[in-house]
Amino acid sequence: MLDINFIRNNPEKVKEAISNKRETVANVDELLELDVQRRSAIHACEQLKSKRNEKSRAVSELKKKGQDASQIIEETKKIGDDIKSYEEKLKELESQIHNLHLRIPNIPAEDVPVGRDENDNVCIRTWGTRKTFDFTPLPHWELGSALNILDLERSSKIAGSGFILLKGLGSKLERALFSFMLDLHTGEHGYTEVFPPFLVNRMSMIGTGQLPKLEDDMYRTAVDDLFLVPTAEVPVTNIHRNEIFSYKDLPVFYTAYTPCFRREAGSYGKDTRGIIRVHQFNKVELVKLVRPETSYDELESLVRNAEKVLQLLGLEYRMSILCTGDLSFAAAKCYDIEVWAPGLEKFLEVSSCSNFEDFQARRINVRFRDEDGKLRFIHTLNGSGLALPRTVIAILETYQQKDGSVIIPEVLRPYMGGIEVITRK
RNA sequence: GGAGAGGUGGCUGAGCGGCUGAAAGCGACGGUUUGCUAAACCGUUGUAGGGACAAAAUCCCUACCCCGGGUUCGAAUCCCGGCCUCUCCGCCA
Missing domain, CATH: 3.30.930.10 (Bira Bifunctional Protein; Domain 2)
Structure with a gap:
């Protein structure tokens, strides 16, 4: 498995290496495209989670004081549903990414002669x-x-x-x-x-x-x-x-x-x-x-x-x-x-x-x-x-x-x- | 195969629904003390992902208490499934 960061920063190098190994290059672009989607989904999802944690803490505070928290609880339920849908999307993306990632071969060392067979x-x-x-x-x-x-x-x-x-x-x-x-x-x-x-x-x-x-x-x-x-x-x-x-x-x-x-x-x-x-x-x-x-x-x-x-x-x-x-x-x-x-x-x-x-x-x-x-x-x-x-x-x-x-x-x-x-x- | 018990940080071990990433102890690391060692005392001590930054330092957020689901506003804690370990019984090389 190559470092995903390395692939992000050196896509052309990776593709060249893969084609020298006579393996499929297409996976790299697909992987990177999904990676972008993945990160934006993570970002959105985590912001929602942050919000939910904040609200839960508020519920806890109110309950400690013996006050009613039902309104916040109602609001937070909706956030929970949104999180769930992002998580499903994310899971799907991550399994696709993982499958592609596992199929990307290692890069030959510098001193390996380039050749066909x-x-x-x-x-x-x-x-x-x-x-x-x-x-x-x-x-x-x-x-x-x-x-x-x-x-x-x-x-x-x-x-x-x-x-x-x-x-x-x-x-x-x-x-x-x-x-x-x-x-x-x-x-x-x-x-x-x-x-x-x-x-x-x-x-x-x-x-x-x-x-x-x-x-x-x-x-x-x-x-x-x-x-x-x-x-x-x-x-x-x-x-x-x-x-x-x-x-x-x-x-x-x-x-x-x-x-x-x-x-x-x-x-x-x-x-x-x-x-x-x-x-x-x-x-x-x-x-x-x-x-x-x-x-x-x-x-x-x-x-x-x-x-x-x-x-x-x-x-x-x-x-x-x-x-x-x-x-x-x-x-x-x-x-x-x-x-x-x-x-x-x-x-x-x-x-x-x-x-x-x-x-x-x-x-x-x-x-x-x-x-x-x-x-x-x-x-x-x-x-x-x-x-x-x-x-x-x-x-x-x-x-x-x-x-x-x-x-x-x-x-x-x-x-x-x-x-x-x-x-x- | 049948019955039971259990899996928490480097280790031991608490917690069993709400600032708990997690008490306490040990270990490790840094420091003070010391002729040296030891002891004592003080301090530090997880990882991964995402974001901010040109980048590093740094900061913010998220996740992780075997794994995967579920319940809940909120799960290490409750429920279900799986994996693994241990004990007893049976079977077997």
């Missing part, structure tokens, strides 16, 4: 060297199936396409990966581990910006109006909703493992093979709540924390800054990390690290009291550290051998009971 993203750095093979590397679904650690036929029998059934060392590898990531982030990077609910209410989804825009992409339990989390960002960022921090308590770093549920509406036919794009996947998330003046430094260290996972796993990756057109609704600036998958011969996004500035903080109403006692909104950030299926893809495809076996990266071996290689039985 992912082709305009700019690579910042790369890590690792391209692995070469003296045989043709297989895609992960062939490896996983032959090793009997991945069974997509049966998972689709159970739940449908886009769901994963891991077996044996496949499940163990999954568990090893998120344990390893959590240990790294808590042990080396200063994050506190949390284990949040996997279902969240509507307020939480609005708070982080998934709603109202992306409702179609979410799984929802109709009876209770709860949503399956699309990312741990939602429950974790909402931990401190409606709270006020002392400046002494910032920054706060959280890391959490959760499954993530996404309907992937509108992406049918894309990445249908294997486990590149699925409806349920595991992810370790990093979330930071920080002071505004530190948030861009914190973004840099956040992305480094995520990169560290791939470095320790020995997987080649590249890190890019997203252009305005590819930037998500709530983000001001975002880095993507993509890992190289030799069997697929392409890069796969495994992490998206974003600074939301105070956009989410306004929605979830999280502020801090600074050294001068002033209340200010915090900045929120998050990033994957990392998304598992695509990391698994990269591991299987990168460490495959000619005989179809897969070597386990050394850092994972302690989590795998010392197993060094997954072989066909």
Whole structure:
């Protein structure tokens, strides 16, 4: 949510930012028009209330003296009716304004390149060297199936396409990966581990910006109006909703493992093979709540924390800054990390690290009291550290051998009971 | 699922129809005192919205005692609905 005052004072700037993000600009003018109406209604309404309060006080005085107040009471009844009609008008205006306001995206940071889509993203750095093979590397679904650690036929029998059934060392590898990531982030990077609910209410989804825009992409339990989390960002960022921090308590770093549920509406036919794009996947998330003046430094260290996972796993990756057109609704600036998958011969996004500035903080109403006692909104950030299926893809495809076996990266071996290689039985 | 109790400021806790944005205490902050600390004493101590001002300071108004409705000239206080917490019973991993 943008500051309404900022929108009032900088409408052109906001519209330019929105069009750079390739979202609807029309909302801004409509919002501002309604805002003018709203303020005049507030003014009128409050003047009436002031009058009513004055009269009520007069009634009280008269009654104390034991005098008759029926005339004033009659007058005041009429004022009450007027107030009611203004309040109805105001309520209608405010709900319209709120709906529009919630749909206005965040403004990209100054240094975000203006661009149309992912082709305009700019690579910042790369890590690792391209692995070469003296045989043709297989895609992960062939490896996983032959090793009997991945069974997509049966998972689709159970739940449908886009769901994963891991077996044996496949499940163990999954568990090893998120344990390893959590240990790294808590042990080396200063994050506190949390284990949040996997279902969240509507307020939480609005708070982080998934709603109202992306409702179609979410799984929802109709009876209770709860949503399956699309990312741990939602429950974790909402931990401190409606709270006020002392400046002494910032920054706060959280890391959490959760499954993530996404309907992937509108992406049918894309990445249908294997486990590149699925409806349920595991992810370790990093979330930071920080002071505004530190948030861009914190973004840099956040992305480094995520990169560290791939470095320790020995997987080649590249890190890019997203252009305005590819930037998500709530983000001001975002880095993507993509890992190289030799069997697929392409890069796969495994992490998206974003600074939301105070956009989410306004929605979830999280502020801090600074050294001068002033209340200010915090900045929120998050990033994957990392998304598992695509990391698994990269591991299987990168460490495959000619005989179809897969070597386990050394850092994972302690989590795998010392197993060094997954072989066909 | 059944029965009951309750949700008031940073916290504890009064108020149960009329200057009550809200007593008292604690905490926090500022000051006096002090060799330092402590203690004591004095003072300050909510947020949001709207308006006045070119703007800041400031001032005025409005709202907020879990949320949403209702009754009333007037609601923290009465009534209804919701959410949450606690206790007991039942059921269950």
